[in-house]
Amino acid sequence: xxxxxxxxxxxxxxxxxxxxxxxxxxxxxxxxxxxxxxxxxxxxxxxxxxxxxxxxxxxxxxxxxxxxxxxxxxxxxxxxxxxxxxxxxxxxxxxxxxxxxxxxxxxxxxxx
Amino acid sequence: xxxxxxxxxxxxxxxxxxxxxxxxxxxxxxxxxxxxxxxxxxxxxxxxxxxxxxxxxxxxxxxxxxxxxxxxxxxxxxxxxxxxxxxxxxxxxxxxxxxxxxxxxxxxxxxxxx
Numbered sequence: 001x002x003x004x005x006x007x008x009x010x011x012x013x014x015x016x017x018x019x020x021x022x023x024x025x026x027x028x029x030x031x032x033x034x035x036x037x038x039x040x041x042x043x044x045x046x047x048x049x050x051x052x053x054x055x056x057x058x059x060x061x062x063x064x065x066x067x068x069x070x071x072x073x074x075x076x077x078x079x080x081x082x083x084x085x086x087x088x089x090x091x092x093x094x095x096x097x098x099x100x101x102x103x104x105x106x107x108x109x110x111x112x
Numbered sequence: 113x114x115x116x117x118x119x120x121x122x123x124x125x126x127x128x129x130x131x132x133x134x135x136x137x138x139x140x141x142x143x144x145x146x147x148x149x150x151x152x153x154x155x156x157x158x159x160x161x162x163x164x165x166x167x168x169x170x171x172x173x174x175x176x177x178x179x180x181x182x183x184x185x186x187x188x189x190x191x192x193x194x195x196x197x198x199x200x201x202x203x204x205x206x207x208x209x210x211x212x213x214x215x216x217x218x219x220x221x222x223x224x225x226x
Binding site for chain 1: 116143147152153154155156157160167168170203205210211212213214215216217218219220
C-alpha cells in the first residue's frame with residue numbers, strides 16, 4: 001500500500017509560536033488534500049482542505065500550502081495555542097477510488 | 113449538528129468470537145467507511161461502501177470482515193472470528209461527496225480481544 005509520509009512525528013511548540021507539519025505522497029489520483037485533527041479518545045475531525053488549483057488556503061490560524069511538483073503539502077498553525085495540542089493527519093486519495101489513505105500522524109504539543 | 117454515532121463504545125471479547133460494531137451515519141450521506149486505529153497510531157482504511165455494495169477495501173479487510181447496511185440508517189462491521197491483533201479502535205465515517213475527502217467520523221468503538 002502506498003505510503004503517505006508526515007513529518008515531524010512529534011512537535012513541541014511554545015504558545016504563540018508557529019507549528020508546521022509536512023505531508024509527502026507518492027501519487028495521487030484525485031486532487032483534494034484534507035488535514036484532520038484528532039484529540040485523545042475522539043475520532044478524527046476535518047480541519048482544513050485544499051484543492052491544488054490554488055497553492056495556499058487560509059482559515060483563521062490554519063493555512064495549507066501545496067507544492068504539486070514536489071508532491072507535498074503542509075499545515076501551518078499560526079499563534080499556536082494549548083488547545084491545538086492534538087494529533088494531526090493528512091489524507092490522500094492514492095488510487096482514484098476515493099480510498100483516502102491517512103498519513104502517519106504528527107503529535108503536536110503546545111506549551112502554555 | 114448532525115453526527116455519526118457508534119455503538120458500543122467499548123467491547124471486550126474472547127479470541128475466536130464474532131463481533132458486530134454498529135454505526136449510524138449522518139442521514140443524508142451516501143458514502144460510508146470503516147477505519148481502524150491501533151493504540152493511537154495511524155488511521156488505517158478498511159473499507160468503503162456505496163449503493164449497498166463495497167466500493168473499495170484494503171488488504172486488512174479479509175474474509176473475516178464484512179459490512180452491511182441492513183436498513184436505511186445502520187451500517188455495521190462484522191468480524192467473524194476475532195484475533196488478538198484485531199484489538200483496535202474502529203471508526204465509522206460517512207460523507208456526502210466522496211471526491212472531497214471530507215469524512216465525518218464517529219467517536220469510535222474500542223475492541224479488546226483477549
